[in-house]
Amino acid sequence: MKANCWMGRNTVEVREVPDPKILNARDAIIRITSAAICGSDLHLYDGFIPTMEKGDILGHEFMGEVVEVGREVSNLRVGDRVVVPFPIACGNCLACAHGMYSVCENSNPNAALAEKIMGHAPAGIFGYSHMLGGFPGGQAQYARVPFADVGPIKVQDDLPDEQVLFLSDIFPTGWMGAEMCDIKPGDVIAVWGGGPVGQFAIASAFLMGAERVICIDRFPYRLQIAARAGAETLDYEEVDIPDALRDMTAGRGPDACIDAVGMEAHYPIPAVQAYDRAKQATRMETDRPYALREAILACRNGGIVSVIGVYAGLVDKFPMGSFMNRALTMKTGQCHVQRYMEPLLGRIRNGDIDPSFVITHELRLEDAPRGYEMFKHKEDGCNKIVLKP
Amino acid sequence: MSEEYERKTDRIASALGWASIGLGMVQLAAPGPITRLSGVDDSPLARGLVRFVGVRELFHAMVLLGSRRPAPWVWTRVAGDAMDLTTLGWAIANREGWRRRRVTAVTAAVAGLTAVDLYTAMRANRRRRGIQAPSVMSLHAAITVYRPRQEVYDFWHDFENLPRFMAHLESVETIGGGYSHWRASAPAGRCIEWDAEIVEDRPGELIAWRSTESAAVRNRGSVSFTDAPGGRGTEVRVEIEYDPPGGKVGLAFARLLGEHPEQQVRDDLRRFKQVMETGEVVRSEGSPEGIRALRQVMQRPAQPVR
Numbered sequence: 001m002k003a004n005c006w007m008g009r010n011t012v013e014v015r016e017v018p019d020p021k022i023l024n025a026r027d028a029i030i031r032i033t034s035a036a037i038c039g040s041d042l043h044l045y046d047g048f049i050p051t052m053e054k055g056d057i058l059g060h061e062f063m064g065e066v067v068e069v070g071r072e073v074s075n076l077r078v079g080d081r082v083v084v085p086f087p088i089a090c091g092n093c094l095a096c097a098h099g100m101y102s103v104c105e106n107s108n109p110n111a112a113l114a115e116k117i118m119g120h121a122p123a124g125i126f127g128y129s130h131m132l133g134g135f136p137g138g139q140a141q142y143a144r145v146p147f148a149d150v151g152p153i154k155v156q157d158d159l160p161d162e163q164v165l166f167l168s169d170i171f172p173t174g175w176m177g178a179e180m181c182d183i184k185p186g187d188v189i190a191v192w193g194g195g196p197v198g199q200f201a202i203a204s205a206f207l208m209g210a211e212r213v214i215c216i217d218r219f220p221y222r223l224q225i226a227a228r229a230g231a232e233t234l235d236y237e238e239v240d241i242p243d244a245l246r247d248m249t250a251g252r253g254p255d256a257c258i259d260a261v262g263m264e265a266h267y268p269i270p271a272v273q274a275y276d277r278a279k280q281a282t283r284m285e286t287d288r289p290y291a292l293r294e295a296i297l298a299c300r301n302g303g304i305v306s307v308i309g310v311y312a313g314l315v316d317k318f319p320m321g322s323f324m325n326r327a328l329t330m331k332t333g334q335c336h337v338q339r340y341m342e343p344l345l346g347r348i349r350n351g352d353i354d355p356s357f358v359i360t361h362e363l364r365l366e367d368a369p370r371g372y373e374m375f376k377h378k379e380d381g382c383n384k385i386v387l388k389p
Numbered sequence: 390m391s392e393e394y395e396r397k398t399d400r401i402a403s404a405l406g407w408a409s410i411g412l413g414m415v416q417l418a419a420p421g422p423i424t425r426l427s428g429v430d431d432s433p434l435a436r437g438l439v440r441f442v443g444v445r446e447l448f449h450a451m452v453l454l455g456s457r458r459p460a461p462w463v464w465t466r467v468a469g470d471a472m473d474l475t476t477l478g479w480a481i482a483n484r485e486g487w488r489r490r491r492v493t494a495v496t497a498a499v500a501g502l503t504a505v506d507l508y509t510a511m512r513a514n515r516r517r518r519g520i521q522a523p524s525v526m527s528l529h530a531a532i533t534v535y536r537p538r539q540e541v542y543d544f545w546h547d548f549e550n551l552p553r554f555m556a557h558l559e560s561v562e563t564i565g566g567g568y569s570h571w572r573a574s575a576p577a578g579r580c581i582e583w584d585a586e587i588v589e590d591r592p593g594e595l596i597a598w599r600s601t602e603s604a605a606v607r608n609r610g611s612v613s614f615t616d617a618p619g620g621r622g623t624e625v626r627v628e629i630e631y632d633p634p635g636g637k638v639g640l641a642f643a644r645l646l647g648e649h650p651e652q653q654v655r656d657d658l659r660r661f662k663q664v665m666e667t668g669e670v671v672r673s674e675g676s677p678e679g680i681r682a683l684r685q686v687m688q689r690p691a692q693p694v695r
Binding site for chain 2: 003005017018019020021023024025026051053054055056057072090092093094097105106107108109110111112113124127130133134135136137144146147
């Protein structure tokens, strides 16, 4: 089959690789009909996630048709149309029993690698480094889905791929980002990062009853999408964000701040950007945390900082004094997608939201390398790419 | 040896580490003046050699200051001193007049430092000899399994189940009367077999076994099961003791191969948890055998297995 493989920093290639086969009794093989490129794939592309191997198949947002099931999978049949959640979860461990699917205790065969970097190991993730399991991703014609009896959700044919594909990651991730803000009537929510995850966080915050949502980014097309969803927008290259937020909330600060940016943030002051870039390049820190620093400083006293942007290792200059003295709460996590798929499918079906609004480009799988370049450099207003194998 | 004695040795060792930093930095930053001062600036090799020694000094500093118990690392400095004294002796032999006097003075200084290094290193050795080296390897690991205690105990109690999660066991056959026959793969592709007997069995709580007299590698083990608090499942604690084949050398060799025994037991328990909770060992294309110490460091690419 054909698959999009990571071949080193800034290089992906669509290569011919063996077809997947069943390795565990609870596996299923899926023929992929749609797979998306995620902003977090760019962290891999840019070479900032440790433990990647040349040849790793990328992609953790995908859906398709079941073509084979292992002997222990009784809820799926060949021919079923399914969306696959990006964290791999067994459904049996204590974490899964509590709905904490992204920290499943059994799905990461390389847990010892992750423990060295993170202390304890999170769940395995499709196509996202070897410390997160060494599982091939879904930017391919076929994929093996472990624990297929727990993760994939069946979807009827009446909803097109474009509407349900993002149940695999970014819609639930944005939703969880808003949910962690514990939104109450009158709340003002600020969202750093107006990419697809930020866009879903904005939409979700409004669905949860936020009074106002403020989106912070620098790309005009993203700010336009945010504005269309009803958010107020701030371009951080034009205005001083902490000042602007203080002003917009009459001095209080946003009740909750969502970091939908993560480890490769940009900063409008060249010297500060250069400082963290240099430290990142020399591996003195792995992550550039501008958005996180700003979100902490901007948040109102006693407010919540919700982190859904991806971080990999260590950050520097973390404003712990502000965080501690002002009684802030931080909530984080890779999304527990399995927890949200069913209810969010319901939201799509009843017309609360049509997730296809994020898509700007549809490419053939063969064009994945061009897609990564385009997405990385934000060419042609590239907001979200869907690949068709 | 007393605690105080050991602490003092470590203090001297770190002081030597700081001295290494100072010396190394000067040698790297200003090799020219150093060669003139030592009277060897007539040699075209000297500058390069001083730089090399500077890098080596920084290495000494790194191991001395980066260790919790720095004393034994002073031996690296002793080795360095031997190298320096050899080079300097050669330099003296090839020089005359004021140059010779300078090289001799520097040699005397290095000899003085060597005496301090040697003294510290001997102190470190005395300390090590003072502590009784254990003759058996003793391992400990623990994990929490989210299943009822009786079920976890029953599964382990059937020793024929053990190879399903203990990577190095090829088979276990129960013979009856508490006896069983074990086959395991050993480092470097060898295979060992032995008989074991159950020496203690408290249903739902503890199983202890040991190898019989005939075993080539004597070993004993126990596993205990307790309720984890608040319905979190069962805490499983394993203790294993054995005479490592090949003694300490064999052990060091196994470690080099990535087969650290403690890590192996931890990995075994993780697989045990997977089997108990999900029904089998979880495989990825990067680690198709499941958790395996060697695989952790040498991953396949995340591509389907052919």
